[in-house]
Amino acid sequence: MPSTTLSRRELLASAATAGAAATAGCTGSDGVPDDQRWPQFGFDATNAAANPDAVGPSEEPTVAWVHAAGSYYRNSTQPLVGDAVYANAWFDGVFGLAPADGAVRWHDAGDYAQLTPALADGTLAVPHRDGLRGVAADGGLRAFGRAVGFGRWRTDLTNPESSPSVADEAFVLGVGTAGHGPDGGRVAAVERADGSVRWEYSVETSVWGAPALADGVAYAAARDDDEADPDTRGTVHAIDLADGAAVWSKRLGESPRFNPVGAPVVGDGLVYVPTGTGPLVALxxxxxxxxxxxxxxxxxxxxxALADGVLYVAGLDGTLRAVDAATGDPEWTEAGEKYYGGPTVGDRGVYAVGADGEVVSWTRNGAERWRVRIDPPVSGSPVPADGMLYVGTGDGLLYGLE
Structure with missing residues (x-):
């Protein structure tokens, strides 16, 4: 099925509409239903990237709105969906946008890292270049009609490297790179209430993917920083979520490079680790x-993405594979484009977007529903909610498709 191209004219018209609404002070929709929200990378602490209640577009979508900022959507980065659509626009700061029309409800122009925030208890935990910052999800205090009281707490953690995951009253993230920060590479747990550090766990290098959390254990995939070694291998660490004690560590692979970029996923008794230019490994x-x-x-x-015993794997070869999560046996495959961002699963099926901007939806059994094309490059993941699909691009565009 050929892709439908969402034209530049349509894009610019939508962006102008969203900007006009923001200028007029429009607040847009009141948010999406609670069961369709997407509060952190991968939807929940396991990084499963599947919300069975989240409803995407019913048919081939069109552009409802586009928000343009000077952002860069890093590999697998996702917008968050709650009372607003939360977009981390890196140097341009964090935006809270109305889900229906993209109107700007509030904007914090902080110097943030290009990573997906996490939302819990009305607070956005946003990686900042100097640590982790707790930001009021509603924009905080207001004066003269403008949000001004963004900050709730701030934690000094040099050089956050991963998106935070939320569980057990804590945010857990990868911090620092060995040799590039005062404390080297580590995984840190930060208390949700006040931003105090619960524990830090040292790793040899850095953790780029959001740790996966389940049954009191955090699973973090650390990279190998020896860029000159073609046989480099990453390491997966299992860490006690209560106190930061080591549970186990597993060295990955041989050659070719096993150097995790994406986040691990945990479920059904296994941890699924994408290794970069190497395979996906189930531990x-x-x-x-x-x-x-x-x-x-x-x-x-x-x-x-993991849903109902099926693992959906998007490869750098441009193929989406559905495999049995317990055994890795194939169930179906479909052709697409090179995937830097992972697939997501909602009520109406599976979604993925290739590096060249082709957004595709399939049913759970692999039947194609539709294809459309947005402006490339794209290295993030699409998020379904309340009849919409939200996806960011490397050129700083956040699309709302309906």
Whole structure:
């Protein structure tokens, strides 16, 4: 099925409409239903990237609105959906946008890192270049009709490297790179209430993907920083969520490079780790022993999605694969484009967007629903909610498709 191109004229008209609404002080929609929200990277603490209640567009979508900022949407970065659509626009700061029309409800012009925030208890935890910042999800205090009281707390953690995950009253994230910060690379747990550091766990290098949390354990995939070594290998660490004690560590792979970029996913007793230009590796969640691996051409950089015993894997070879989550046995495959961002799953099926801007939706059994094309480059993941699909691009555009 050929892609429908969402034209530049349509894009500019939508962006102008959203800007006019913001200028007029329009607040737009009151938000989306609670069960359709997307409050953190990968939807929940396991990074499963699947919300069975989230409803995307019913048919081939058109552009409802576009928000333009000087942002850069890093690999697998996702917008968040709650009472607003929250977009981390990096140097341009954090935006709270009306879900229906993209109108700007509030904007904090802080110097943030290009990572997905996390939303909990009315607070956005946003990685900042100097640490983690707690931002009021509603924009905080207001004066003369403008939001001015963004900050709730701030934690000094040099050089956040991953999106935070939320569980057990804490935000958990990768921080720093060995040799590039005063404390080297580590995984940190930060208390949701006040931003105090619960614990820090040292790693040899850095963790780029949001840690996956389940059953009191945090699973973090650390990279190998020896860029000159073609046989480099990353390491997966299982860490006790209560106190930061080591549970187990597993060294990954041989050659080619096993150097995780995307976040791991945990579920059904396994931890699924995309290794970059190497395969996707499934490890036993209790021991770290390898259960199976999937090795498509060019490797798997993006985080997979997990729903109802099926793992959806988007490869650098431009193929989406649905495999049995327990065994890795294939169920179906569909052609697309090179995927830097992972797939997501909602009520109406599976969504993925290729590097060249082709957004595709399939049913759970692999039947194609529609294809449309937005402005490339794209390295993030699409998020369905309340009949919409939200996806950001490397040129700083956040699309609301309906």
């Amino acid at each position: 036993d969640a209790d021991t770290g022993d390898e259960a199976w691996r999937l090795a498509p051409p060019d490797g798997v950089q993006a985080s997979p």
